[in-house]
Amino acid sequence: MAALIWLVAGVLLAAAEALTGDLFLLMLAGGALGTAGIASLTDFPIWLDAIVFGVLSIALLVGVRPMLLRRFAAPPPTATNVAALTGKHALVLEEVGEHAGQVKLDGDVWTARPLDATESYPAGTTVTVMKIDGATAVVWKGL
Template sequence: MTALIWLIAGVALAAGEALTGDFVLLMLGGAALATAGVAAVTDLPVWFDALVFAIASLVLLLGVRPPLRRRYAQPPALTTGIDALPGKHALVLESVDAHSGQVKIDGDVWTARPLDETESYEAGTTVTVMEIDGATAVVWRGP
């Protein structure tokens, strides 16, 4: 009878892991399933089952959970689209000044203006994209 209770607890804890994703409930569910297996094979008192559960929980939480967390850790967010453009180098195609200009960034042609509106960049100059303002790349030649 106690094996059935441990089995139900193990399945419920493992199912609860879907809500947290932190591997704690999964480890406790695994310990409960291990205890259910021991309780099914032996006819020892309940305190022994509790001891098996405690030991299995510690082993899983301290030995298995850390490598699992490292393995399934979320990678840093990858910037895409226009958020990835600042910091990239661009080639000036058409003279860039406060009122007009074009640059090529990663194969795409963008309208551009200088970061400092008193500056202008001639065609062939390499500049750095500082920001994207609407559909215009704000560029700077740098020091």
């Protein structure tokens, strides 16, 4: 009966991990599932099962969780999508001012505005994309 309780606790903790995503409850679920396995093979008293649960959970929290956090928390090695456009050069197609403008960026035409609202860039100027704000490239001519 104790094995069934630990099994249910492990499944519930693993399901709760889906809501949090910080890998803490998943380590506790691993401890509960390990304890369920041990409880099904032995006839330990419940207090000894609790100690097994504690030891397994701490071992997973200290040994496995940091490795998983490093593996899954790292940003992708290369920028993708809109993040990849920051720092690229663009050609001004239509004068870029505070409220209007277009640039050609990576073969696509983007609406653009200057980083400094007091500046404007005439057509034919090469600018650098500082950031993407929605569907607008924020550009700067630089030095």
